Each structure stands twice: as C-alpha cells, then as structure tokens.
Amino acid sequence: MTADGWLDRLLVPAAHRLPSNAEYLAHLGVAAADETLIRLASNENTEPPSxxxxxxxxxxxxxxxxxxxxxxxxxxxxxxxxxxxxxxxxxxxxxxxxxxxxxxxxxxxxxxxxxxxxxxxxxxxxxxxxxxxxxxxxxxxxxxxxxxxxxxxxxxxxxxxxxxxxxxxxxxxxxxxxxxxxxxxxxxxxxxxxxxxxxxxxxxxxxxxxxxxxxxxxxxxxxxxxxxxxxxxxxxxxxxxxxxxxxxxxxxxxxxxxxxxxxxxxxxxxDEEYHRRQVERIRAERERLTAELRALGVRAFDSRGNFVAIEAPEGARTLADAILEHGVVVRVMGERLVRITVGRREENDGVLAAIRRARAPRPAARSPR
Ligand SMILES: Cc1ncc(COP(=O)(O)O)c(C=O)c1O
CATH class of the missing domain: 3.40.640.10 (Type I PLP-dependent aspartate aminotransferase-like (Major domain))
Structure with a gap:
C-alpha cells in the first residue's frame, strides 16, 4: 500500500486484478534453488543444445x-x-x-x-x-x-x-x-x-x-x-x-x-540432425513414460508434446508436493491435473519412482503403549 493510495489511482483497472508473475513462476524458483532436483516442470528440453x-x-x-x-x-x-x-x-x-x-x-x-x-x-x-x-x-x-x-x-x-x-x-x-x-x-x-x-x-x-x-x-x-x-x-x-x-x-x-x-x-x-535426434528421443521417452505411468495405475493422457498430463485424484497440489519430496519438480496445471515434462530416461525413471513412493501407503504410526 502506498501513502494515500496514489498508486492504486494510477494503475489501470486490470492491474488490480492481475495475478503476480512471481507466483505463476514459483516452480522455476524451486528448481533453481536446488540443482539436485529433477526439473520436469517447465517443458524445457533437459538436454543441452547442439x-x-x-x-x-x-x-x-x-x-x-x-x-x-x-x-x-x-x-x-x-x-x-x-x-x-x-x-x-x-x-x-x-x-x-x-x-x-x-x-x-x-x-x-x-x-x-x-x-x-x-x-x-x-x-x-x-x-x-x-x-x-x-x-x-x-x-x-x-x-x-x-x-x-x-x-x-x-x-x-x-x-x-x-x-x-x-x-x-x-x-x-x-x-x-x-x-x-x-x-x-x-x-x-x-x-x-x-x-x-x-x-x-x-x-x-x-x-x-x-x-x-x-x-x-x-x-x-x-x-x-x-x-x-x-x-x-x-x-x-x-x-x-x-x-x-x-x-x-x-x-x-x-x-x-x-x-x-x-x-x-x-x-x-x-543442425537438422541434432533436432531430429531430440525429437525422436523425446517422442520415444514420452510413449514409455505414458505406458509406465498407466502401469502404475495413474490416469495419464495421450500426448503429442514433450510432456504428459496426469490426473491427481488426491488434488494436483498434494501430488506435486509429494513428488517434490522425492526430488522431482512437476507442474500443477489444474485442480486435479499435473503435467510432467518428458526428460532424459533417468529423469523419467526418477519421476516414476517418485510417484510410486508418493502413492505408497505410509506405514501406520505406532500406537503409544
Ligand atoms: C503453449 C506454449 N506456447 C508458448 C510457449 C512459450 O515459449 P517461448 O516464449 O519460450 O518461445 C510455451 C512455453 O512453455 C508454451 O507452453
């Protein structure tokens, strides 16, 4: 808040309602803060360029x-x-x-x-x-x-x-x-x-x-x-x-x-050859990731991009946070929709393992004697 609200009076009406970019891009901050995380939240290519x-x-x-x-x-x-x-x-x-x-x-x-x-x-x-x-x-x-x-x-x-x-x-x-x-x-x-x-x-x-x-x-x-x-x-x-x-x-x-x-x-x-190899690699990994997700009982949607959307019945935020606890950043794209970027084979194995662990029933707390 500025003194006597001068800023509010200057701003166009839409500016009062716009959500902040910082909030929208929070996943990039999370990934940047810890290099050990597997970064599958922004549909980047996880390999370096040609x-x-x-x-x-x-x-x-x-x-x-x-x-x-x-x-x-x-x-x-x-x-x-x-x-x-x-x-x-x-x-x-x-x-x-x-x-x-x-x-x-x-x-x-x-x-x-x-x-x-x-x-x-x-x-x-x-x-x-x-x-x-x-x-x-x-x-x-x-x-x-x-x-x-x-x-x-x-x-x-x-x-x-x-x-x-x-x-x-x-x-x-x-x-x-x-x-x-x-x-x-x-x-x-x-x-x-x-x-x-x-x-x-x-x-x-x-x-x-x-x-x-x-x-x-x-x-x-x-x-x-x-x-x-x-x-x-x-x-x-x-x-x-x-x-x-x-x-x-x-x-x-x-x-x-x-x-x-x-x-x-x-x-x-x-470098058309490099581009072709990237596209082939990502398509093949996308199909493998989709099949493996389905084998885990996850509802994964067919994709033509470099990402796969999955349904999160427990809530997208809950699932994304649980996956993050196991070292992988993925993206919340709706109440029940999580999006996973297709990475390199080992990164995709990492997210599959994270989902498996996130979904595994937690051991029951021991009751006090
Ligand atoms: C659908 C879509 N369009 C456009 C872009 C923007 O890409 P850039 O501005 O990096 O070219 C993105 C990036 O994630 C996207 O998902």
Whole structure:
C-alpha cells in the first residue's frame, strides 16, 4: 500500500486484478534453488543444445557491440525452410512476446476471444491484462486423451469475436487438433492464432501449410523446446505479411532478441540432425513414460508434446508436493491435473519412482503403549 493510495489511482483497472508473475513462476524458483532436483516442470528440453550453438555463441562475441540487423539471417532461413516470403516471418524474444504482441494488436477491452480450456495459462493472463472478454470452451476429457470440442468452439464465435486461440498440441493436455478442424476454425473466426510451440513433437501434418491457405491464420513456434534454447528466448510467428507488419508495430523498435540469441538460433536451426535426434528421443521417452505411468495405475493422457498430463485424484497440489519430496519438480496445471515434462530416461525413471513412493501407503504410526 502506498501513502494515500496514489498508486492504486494510477494503475489501470486490470492491474488490480492481475495475478503476480512471481507466483505463476514459483516452480522455476524451486528448481533453481536446488540443482539436485529433477526439473520436469517447465517443458524445457533437459538436454543441452547442439554443439554448433556453443560455437555460435563464441562467434557472437565478435559483433556483440553492434545492434542486430533488422532482417537477421535467421529470419531468411525460416522463410526459406517454410517456403514463404521473409515478410511472412517475424522473430520475437520467445514466442510469448509474439503472442502478446498479436493479442495487443487485435484485442481491445471488451472484445471476445474464444479460448479452449484448459490451455497454456499465459493466454488468459495476457487477455486479462487487456480486459478481453474470454469465452471459455472446455475440452472433452476422454479416459485416456483430451480432445477439442470444435463444434462448441465454432458455436462460441459471435460478431464480437476477434480471435480464436488454439494451442496444438495443447499444453497441458497434450492433444492436437487435426488439420481439417483447424481449417474450420480458420474459416469461422476473424483470426485464428495457432500456438504450435510443441508441433515439432507431433507426427501430424505440417500446420505451417495453413498460412498459405488462409490469410486469417497466424502460427507461432519456438526454439525453447525441440531446439533446447529456452534460456536464449527465440520464437517466431508466420502469417500474412500485412498482418505481421501491424503486429511488428506492437513490438519494441529494434530487436528484443539479442544478437547472441539470433546466432544461436540460426546454428540450432541449421543442425537438422541434432533436432531430429531430440525429437525422436523425446517422442520415444514420452510413449514409455505414458505406458509406465498407466502401469502404475495413474490416469495419464495421450500426448503429442514433450510432456504428459496426469490426473491427481488426491488434488494436483498434494501430488506435486509429494513428488517434490522425492526430488522431482512437476507442474500443477489444474485442480486435479499435473503435467510432467518428458526428460532424459533417468529423469523419467526418477519421476516414476517418485510417484510410486508418493502413492505408497505410509506405514501406520505406532500406537503409544
Ligand atoms: C503453449 C506454449 N506456447 C508458448 C510457449 C512459450 O515459449 P517461448 O516464449 O519460450 O518461445 C510455451 C512455453 O512453455 C508454451 O507452453
């Protein structure tokens, strides 16, 4: 509280209601405070990046004194790989920055945004900051897999709708939306924001094709997962060039990605073999982890990402705390939903052992004589 409440009077209304980032990111603090913990709470890649990234970071020293170019080589490389013009790609300091800029470019207070639930909490947090009207559309929870209710999403679109958000594969539930359903979403709403942060781990169609098919689709991708660069903050969005030019106006002028991160991103992107091995390793471990969780009697949901969601009948917080007691940080993603990042084999064995111990009946207390 400030003297006579001057701060309260200065803040925009949404600022009074926004939950704190520190609280939201508490799991990162827990993991950072103890290096011995197995860190499976943030969907990072638990392996280091390609050795080519190390060389690129060393080279980055040489131009660290210069501002990054307005159209960095990474942007050209992404455009070439996806077969689009360079104006159809924008880079950001993580895809979070781009998603935030897209929302700010299109959404005013009171505008409707259709948001499947549960999904990545950052969508809601950014929309709340903008005082958007969030139209929640629950996902269907099957016994072993979640699914989007696309008919319900399309029914939720009105004249006031600005954006339909689809995260595919969805964090935290792991399900993907088939391409023909994505097309229906693109046709229904004024704009489809497709967050494809985990698309590398999906075996489905190349969703980037949707950008060719419709001007009303923007797709965001990240280097934080399959490319092992969460710490360097590199993401991109693809879409219509005019649309992205307006999104760009909501980014800070000049680059918010450092030249070091741009060099590193390009090196990681060009090491296709390393990327392929990471994706294969994580997919194989994801399937093993899911099967082993089910063998333990845990309700684990099929996933196309680098994580697996499980149901916690005892309450997600209770289960996550019990797993932490056995040395593994996992993430609470709902009242009864816990999300486990797929790590290296030994890390995944660590979380399986932790769950086994956390679920084991405690020895009865000895009654006093
Ligand atoms: C669904 C989803 N989108 C986007 C991001 C953001 O990634 P970054 O900002 O690191 O590119 C994440 C990160 O966890 C995510 O889960």
């Amino acid at each position: 050795p080519r990234v190390r060389e690129a970071l060393e080279r980055a020293y040489l131009d660290a004194n210069l501002s990054p170019p307005p159209v960095p080589p990474l942007r050209h490389a992404l455009a070439a790989r996806h077969g689009v013009g360079v104006e159809q790609v924008l880079l950001g300091a993580g895809s979070t920055e781009l998603i935030d800029a897209i929302l700010r470019a299109f959404v005013r207070a009171g505008d409707e945004v259709v948001l499947p639930t549960p999904s990545w909490p950052v969508f809601r947090r950014r929309l709340e900051a903008l005082e958007a009207r969030i139209v929640d559309v629950p996902l269907d929870a099957g016994e072993e897999a979640y699914a989007y209710d696309v008919d319900a999403m399309l029914d939720a679109v009105t004249d006031e709708t600005k954006i339909l958000i689809v995260c595919s594969p969805n964090n935290p539930t792991g399900n993907a939306m088939p391409t023909n359903e994505l097309r229906r979403c693109a046709a229904a709403g004024p704009l489809l924001l497709l967050d494809a942060a985990y698309a590398d781990f999906d075996t489905g169609d190349d969703v980037m094709r949707l950008v060719d098919e419709s001007e009303r689709v923007v797709v965001t991708r990240t280097f934080s997962k399959a490319y092992c660069l969460a710490g360097l903050r590199v993401g991109y969005v693809m879409g219509n060039g005019d649309l992205l030019d307006h999104v760009d106006r909501f980014l800070v002028p000049g680059s918010s990605i450092s030249s070091a991160a741009l060099h590193a991103g390009l090196a990681a992107f060009e």
